[in-house]
Amino acid sequence: MRGIALAVFLGVATSIKRKRAFLSTLLALGIACAGCDTFFTFDAVVTDCSSGLPLEGVAITVRIDRGVSAMGYIGVPETTDAAGKIRIVLNQPDSDVVTIGLDKTGYQPWSHQYDGQPDGQVAVCLTSSSP
Numbered sequence: 001m002r003g004i005a006l007a008v009f010l011g012v013a014t015s016i017k018r019k020r021a022f023l024s025t026l027l028a029l030g031i032a033c034a035g036c037d038t039f040f041t042f043d044a045v046v047t048d049c050s051s052g053l054p055l056e057g058v059a060i061t062v063r064i065d066r067g068v069s070a071m072g073y074i075g076v077p078e079t080t081d082a083a084g085k086i087r088i089v090l091n092q093p094d095s096d097v098v099t100i101g102l103d104k105t106g107y108q109p110w111s112h113q114y115d116g117q118p119d120g121q122v123a124v125c126l127t128s129s130s131p
Helices: 002-012 016-032
Strands: 040-048 059-066 072-074 085-090 097-103 110-115 122-126
Touching (some): 040 097
Parallel strands (some): 040 122
Antiparallel strands (some): 040 085, 059 072, 059 097, 097 110
């Protein structure tokens, strides 16, 4: 349907100049949105390093360090579930550089910078902050 609308517009445009301007705009939008259909996905299972048991309620922070829309920290209202699992999907190219942070009261914080999307599920264990 969009192809038909484009063909009709180009057929009735009053001048070559208008056609060029329209096509230039479409091209610019296409280039700007080159990474729009790719996603940076982070799948993890978070456990206690001592017991190996899953940790529920671990908060996640995400920072886009380099990429199409490197914007620093973004709010991700997510925590791990009862099985210690978390899945974050960002509308960012899977080749971006992203730092993931995990934090839970009573544990040392964990963070790692990924230069591109990690392969498969990431296993993370948090160390208790009490001696």
